[in-house]
Amino acid sequence: MDALEELRQMHIQAKEAFHRIEGAPPDQRAGLWAKLRPELELHEKIEEQFVYDPVARDVGPRDETLKAWDGEHEQQAQEADGIIARIGELDAKDGRWITEFETLVTMMDRHIAHEEQDIWPKIRQEWGEDKLERAGRPVSVAKAAAMGGASVSEAFGRAMETAKDAF
Ligand SMILES: [Fe+2]
Numbered sequence: 011m012d013a014l015e016e017l018r019q020m021h022i023q024a025k026e027a028f029h030r031i032e033g034a035p036p037d038q039r040a041g042l043w044a045k046l047r048p049e050l051e052l053h054e055k056i057e058e059q060f061v062y063d064p065v066a067r068d069v070g071p072r073d074e075t076l077k078a079w080d081g082e083h084e085q086q087a088q089e090a091d092g093i094i095a096r097i098g099e100l101d102a103k104d105g106r107w108i109t110e111f112e113t114l115v116t117m118m119d120r121h122i123a124h125e126e127q128d129i130w131p132k133i134r135q136e137w138g139e140d141k142l143e144r145a146g147r148p149v150s151v152a153k154a155a156a157m158g159g160a161s162v163s164e165a166f167g168r169a170m171e172t173a174k175d176a177f
């Protein structure tokens with residue numbers, strides 16, 4: 011599967027998890043969040059490493075949007091990390107927890123829509139199917155590792171190993 015399709019499926023899963031948490035009773039939120047948090051972290055890391063960084067290098071000054079997006083993405087991911095840290099300091103049964111969580115959901119919804127609608131079509135055009143398929147290999151390895159219970163850094167490490175052969 012190509013890298014953007016792999017990433018799009020992760021977006022769908024993240025949105026489903028957002029809805030599940032929003033609809034869950036307060037005493038179940040912490041458990042659901044403990045599962046989602048590393049998934050979000052891994053997603054942003056692999057996007058950056060296997061798609062946005064290399065595509066920015068490839069396009070150089072030819073495409074200002076893609077060139078700038080690499081840095082903008084990092085900034086938005088850091089912003090999300092800040093909200094995630096604040097969520098981590100609160101008790102999930104505290105009313106402020108869901109308020110912070112909603113801030114994250116709003117931010118991530120906007121982030122995901124921008125990626126899918128504005129950034130990815132440009133990447134697809136730039137890279138074409140062959141390169142997207144190759145970039146999809148480390149992404150799929152990271153996802154499979156995470157599903158098998160690997161930590162974010164383990165899953166990322168395995169993807170890096172795969173990427174050595176894929177590029
Ligand atoms: Fe992202």
Ligand SMILES: [Fe+2]
Nearest residue numbers: 017057122125
């Ligand atoms: Fe994404």
